[in-house]
Amino acid sequence: MTAPSGPASAGAPAVHCRSLGVSFGAVRALHDVSLELAPGRIHALVGQNGAGKTTLAKVLGGLQVPDAGDVRIAGQEIPPGDVRAAKAAGLAMVHQHFSLPPSFTVAEALELTAARPGGHALYRRGDLHHRWQEDVAEIGGKATLSTRIRDLPVEARQSLEIVRALATEASVLLLDEPTALLTPTAADALFERLRRLRDSGVTVLVVLHKLREVAAVADTVSVLRDGELVLGPADMSDVSQGRLSDAIVGPGARDDTSVGVATAATGTRHTLLELAGVSSAESAFEPGLGDVDLRVESGEIVGIAGVEGNGQRSLVSVIAGLSLTEAGSVRIGETEVTDAAPARRRLLGLRLVPFDRNSEGVSQSAALWLNQAALRLLGRRRRGSPLISLRQFKRRATEEMDRWRVRYDTVTQPAESLSGGNIQRLILSRELAPGLEVLVAAQPTRGLDFAATEFVRRSLQGLRDAGAGVLLISSDLDELFELSDRLLVMYGGRIVGRFAGPYDRRSVGDAMTGAVR
């Protein structure tokens, strides 16, 4: 590792931005954010999903042109959106998702992306290895210069990204959620590494999700909420975990910590969905499930809270039968479905509102009626003609869509011509049709406007009141508090907290950020 160059001018903040503003259409990603980061320290930036962390990181790195404000790195003003100038001023960035080409060897990837002076247009493999010999030791593990990127374990890839970033003698290192894909042990190793960098004079700005990690590594912390800087940069010693949780989650935490819960009319209860000791393999971007016990009974909404990426997708995949369990059992109603195909689960009355309505919920280019009728294609008819009546399919689809007040011109238009709220209504009209026993709704109101959100929430309550079971996965705490009869918190693929209303926002927030384990 090369020694980092010191700050350009003594006393100047390593990173200094003033009144940054960024909007994406009507969405305000950043608003009037001013931030000064002292050199030679580890600064953490935290906030909920959509708070503007990644946008801020991109603006600093010159990857996003701000609508307002300016950025200085080591005292040098960076023209808006100028990646090269930011690099030249000593800023290096490690992105949330890995950026190195998987089919390259470590040496090739470094040569390609790190641009250390002294390279040639043509190279011999030996020279290349000579040039990067020292750096590979930093990656750790069994990685060698001729290992292919795709064969590296996740932690090693992460290390390599950092090696690459630092190879250009950076004085400011910016990491966007580097721990998202790491195991706790690997994260600790990363933190150790960051501390060593700090001690050698590098300024580190690291975007983090989990308070435990902030406490473990940061010297100062800044909190973004809804695009505004609500706290910091404050020395970690001056900030309690409680205050930090409050700053992240929002107002209303201190005085009225409880939010009323809608009570359901319940008759005799029976279990509709049950997971017992379920574990599953981790996926590319999420931890797998770890020993998850969960039950949804008739006439209740069970909420799943958690910072995104803590196993919610794994949970829904396992329930839907889209990914396999490694241990434990899944039941729908009385039937064990641990190894059953997705179709069988659907036929047993499992209904799903997927995370991404546009890619998972509908087929954009397919006609509305076909999208609406998708579930009716399942199963085999033993009796009668193998032919189906399109007219009947379309009429049924029309009826269902009208009942759910989907706005459309003809049933043959493609789903992509509908607005987000209307697409969600279309999905509900399909999933909430008769036959439903239990609904798993994943982020059902994300990105919807107020009216559509209300509609979806009332629909879920209606289902519950009609005696169905609902598992609601959401990153909107207010929504969860309002709708859930019980609330479970996921962290790292496990259920780390179980709450019953009235909910205490702070203790739920603590569980979400891994502060209690």
Place this chain on the structure above:
Amino acid sequence: MTSGLRRVVGTVALVLVSFLITALILRVSGYSVGEVFSGVIQGAITATGASTSSIRWAIPLLLIALGVVVGFRAGFFNIGGQGQFYVGACSALAISLGWREGPAGLVVLCGTLAAMLAGVLWSLFPGWLRVRFGTDEVLTTLMMSFIGALVLQYLTAGPMRNPQGTGQTAASERIPETFRLTGGSGVSTTVLLLVAGVTVLVWLVLERTRFGLTMTLVGRNATMARWQGINVRRVGLGAFALSGALAGLAGAVELYGPAARLVTGFSPEVGFTAVVVALVGLLNVWGTVIAAVFFGGLQSAILFLPIVTDLPPPALVLLHGMVAFLVTIKFRAVRRRRAAQAEAPAG
């Protein structure tokens, strides 16, 4: 509906542009464009036996192209119709030569089923590679085509070679006349009814069965289909199988129809032209019927032209290629747009 009409107009315009460019090239090369195109009309429609010949060539094109349509409906691009056609014809030939004494109806039925089965196997292997490992089916079906052509070459030059044959190209013995469904013209009521029946059947499967609608969902967005509980792999394999069966059937019809024996490398382009036929037919059953008749006419004209003009046959292949070229560009553009929307149906 208007967007559907726009697509039809666009495709017709594309064919016209191909004609125009070809005319331009012929003109520049010093041929009389009027004479050539009048020759095309004669060769495809008006000359004695020309329309029969056009239908004769349209039949294999249609059957194979229907297979392309089926595959594409589920999101797969089976361009290996040529190989599936060959192994189908070879299987029918093996049954027919091996059981010469059998009752004609039964032998032809068995031969046809064997041809379809061979086509299924020939396309199911790339299909399995696709759904299991995500291997690009365009490459694998194409490569299987070459293998199919070599199988034909081996059989006609080896085990099935007609020892009395004197021709320069290796050919098999002829099947008994009683097995044939048509005369040398390749068109008969039986074959026309068979092809019409198969076409309607394919249309019914695609548009009026759960399997067909499921294929449409899988082809348009496999991720969504999976969330809906659809077994995407099974649907994909089904589409590959049906696709191969149709190409195999085309092989049997060729053998029991005009060919009566197999010559090494016969109809070397029919499987690839069929892909263009399907694309020009907008991957729709009835559109494909029209396109097949059009390309059948073109094929017939190519064979006829040297009789009336001094034009070498490859000059019309130019027209052929031009259509294929333009249609492919248009198709790739559409497909790329769609690929950006939904992830590829693998695993």
